[in-house]
Amino acid sequence: MPPEKVAPLMTLETTVNGRPVSLPIEPRAILLDVLRDRLDLTGTKRSCDSQVCGACTVLLDGTPVSACCTLAYEAGGREIETIEGLAGPNGLHPIQQAFVDTDAIQCGFCTPGFVLTTKALLAENPRPTRAAIEDYLGGNLCRCTGYWNILDAVEDAAEKLAAVSPHPQPPLPSSRERGLNGPRLSGPRGPS
Structure with a gap:
């Protein structure tokens, strides 16, 4: 051979x-x-x-x-x-802190993916609606929670970041609210 x-x-x-x-x-x-x-x-x-x-x-x-x-x-x-x-020398990033503050962490296995996806969402849409959050996080799964605390964490993170942002922006609608379909992330992220 x-x-x-x-x-x-x-x-x-x-x-x-x-x-x-x-x-x-x-x-x-x-x-x-x-x-x-x-x-x-x-x-x-x-x-x-x-x-x-x-x-x-x-x-x-x-x-x-x-x-x-x-x-x-x-x-x-x-x-x-x-x-x-993500965390800096002075402690957790505001998104990480929001996940802690809202008890959005259970086993923690999925949390890094949710936190990084949240960072991308809030960079693109600093004041997302609840539907926009659900839409953007659609490619992330959690087997421990009912997602409510995760959604609360994203809203809390948006508020924390807006408090330090010099230019607050109004909420942007989700792609579903705009009548658009398709993934928010590059490449396929699971069933549509």
């Missing part, structure tokens, strides 16, 4: 949580594996491996993506943000 061909390694040059990263990877390496196994950033969770649950959500140039189905080389030259990069 001929020996199995091994693909040559490539170099991933990216930024993770504000820090430059350069490391050799296999061309078929999955972003989730690189983050967890090579960079020891274990806040990004492995669950479905099929872009359905949102537990592996990271921000790629500010957009939520499923790290379980993103090839690591696709992050080359881009900014990756994981849950580990």
Whole structure:
């Protein structure tokens, strides 16, 4: 039997949580594996491996993506943000604090994905309606809660961030309220 061909390694040059990263990877390496196994950033969770649950959500140039189905080389030259990069030296980020304050954390497995998706939502729509929040978080699943506290956390985070924002904005309607269909996130995130 001929020996199995091994693909040559490539170099991933990216930024993770504000820090430059350069490391050799296999061309078929999955972003989730690189983050967890090579960079020891274990806040990004492995669950479905099929872009359905949102537990592996990271921000790629500010957009939520499923790290379980993103090839690591696709992050080359881009900014990756994981849950580990959110809190600052003075404590939790206001979104993280809102999740704590509203008891939106039960087992915590899905929480990093919800928090990062919330960050992307509030960057795009600083004052979302409840329906807009439900719409945007549609690609994130929680098996412990009834979602009410998570929705409350997003509203609380929006208020906390608006309090420090110099330019408060009115609520924007959800895509359903505007009569639009389609995912809010890049790539498929589960059944529509």
